[in-house]
Amino acid sequence: QVQLVESGGGVVQPGGSLRVSCAASGFALRNYAMHWVRQAPGKGLEWVAFIRDDGSNKYYVDSVKGRFTISRDNSKNTLFLQMSSLRPEDTAVYYCAKSQGSDGGNSVYFDYWGRGTQVTVSS
Amino acid sequence: SYVLTQPPSVSVAPGKTASISCGGNNIATKSVHWYQQKPGQAPVLVIYYDKDRPSRIPERFSGSNSGNTATLTISRVEAGDEADYYCQVWDNSSDHPNWVFGGGTKLTVL
Numbered sequence: 558q559v560q561l562v563e564s565g566g567g568v569v570q571p572g573g574s575l576r577v578s579c580a581a582s583g584f585a586l587r588n589y590a591m592h593w594v595r596q597a598p599g600k601g602l603e604w605v606a607f608i609r610d611d612g613s614n615k616y617y618v619d620s621v622k623g624r625f626t627i628s629r630d631n632s633k634n635t636l637f638l639q640m641s642s643l644r645p646e647d648t649a650v651y652y653c654a655k656s657q658g659s660d661g662g663n664s665v666y667f668d669y670w671g672r673g674t675q676v677t678v679s680s
Numbered sequence: 681s682y683v684l685t686q687p688p689s690v691s692v693a694p695g696k697t698a699s700i701s702c703g704g705n706n707i708a709t710k711s712v713h714w715y716q717q718k719p720g721q722a723p724v725l726v727i728y729y730d731k732d733r734p735s736r737i738p739e740r741f742s743g744s745n746s747g748n749t750a751t752l753t754i755s756r757v758e759a760g761d762e763a764d765y766y767c768q769v770w771d772n773s774s775d776h777p778n779w780v781f782g783g784g785t786k787l788t789v790l
Contacts, residue, residue, distance in 0.1 A: 594779075601766060601783050601784040602766055602768075602784070604781065618778075652723070661776070661777045664770075665770035666728050667723075667768075668725050670722040672721070
């Protein structure tokens, strides 16, 4: 069965950096695009970043462009999100989500989600 | 960017039918997907491409999309259906794709 397990969350000061990871199992990661989606405390879902199956295309929500970098290691079945210049408004649970497609043109929904990792930006 | 509007809350008695709307400009031209999120849990896909159901989702869940409104319908509502529900579309109208969520609707089972 498909499993996505996030890790690496924690408390970081404003301006700091953090890398969160997502270990995938139960499917061939190399065949699917992947996303990060976040949820601030008491708020709704917000898409953050996309990476296609081979890592050649990446997209970001405007609020994290230039600060966050999504990447993947298909040989290790792992997805990453490197976050820098963190702000208090980046505080959220970060979910790893699998796409049903492989690239930006056919990846229209999220068919499996991890349980998330908490990132708190606070001094 | 594309905006999806959902009512903040919907209440329904057990055994009755719940309808959760998702409004967007000419949303019928887009495919709408729905997620259920129970407290402290990850979201779960319940409807994709307007009306298709993953095999693990009960037949009581259905979807439709017309004009400016998409609707998630839950028949014979059970206490276990109490959750937040989010609609989502893929929008390609800007310089790159965006995955847009509605604000979410809290379903309360009375």
